[in-house]
Amino acid sequence: MNRIDRLFGILVLLQSKKFVPAEKISEKFRISIRTVYRDVKALSESGIPISFEQYRGYFIVQGYFLPPVSFTMEEASAFLLMETMLPGFADKSIQKNFSAGLNKVKAVMRSQEKDQLENLTENIKMQVPERLYSDLEYMSALQTAISEKSIIEIQYSNNKEEISSRKLEPLGLIFYAFSWHLIGWCHLRLDYRDFKISNIKKLHNTGIGFTKSHHITMDEYMKLLPVKY
Secondary structure, X not given: OOHHHHHHXXXXXXXXXXXXXXXXXXXHHOOOHHHHHHHHHHHHHOOOOEEEEOOOEEEXXXXXXXXXXXXOHHHHXXXXXXXXXXXXXXXXXXXHHHHHHHHHHHHOOOHHHHHHHHHHHHHOOOOOOHHHOOOOOOHHHHHHHHHHOEEEEEEEEOOOOOEEEEEEEEEEEEEEOOEEEEEEEEOOOOEEEEEEHHHEEEEEEEEEEOOOOOOOOHHHHHOOXXXXX
């Protein structure tokens, strides 16, 4: 990767996150920390207001406007391929949001590239087992609750089809054993619990923040799973 492409890549990375540590940039672009410092300085000297916060990393100063990011044909094709896989690995809410985002990608592409994407759309198919399809629309709402650290209330059906009401602090989503699972701190059990999303009957985001100050990470929880994911 030449330096111009790398500088643009660093800029895109900074746009995509609130803070980016120098180590993260070094790892992603396979450059030394010293080179990271030089590249960030070059971006700053070009007029992009990049600042730094100790222990958190670099960030673009709030309020600075950057022009829309353009996409290569290869990047857009990758998005299109992922869209064909979504029916088997995401619910309707995620499919809807992904399709809306993909349409925005298409909107900034040239006419010839749009025609190529349409041709790809007609010639990429995926046969997904029926048991993987979902008519639910909870995953987008769960992502919002997880990111906001908001308590949710759910109606949940166990394997015996018994319905219970739960109040949870939703921590993350894990796909294993061909299903999406919500991991959360259950206020009823006072412990971490695993909820299969397809068994959630109702969901309400209370908008109330978490009451527990510290939680297990998803990496730590995955080590406790009873299956080889």
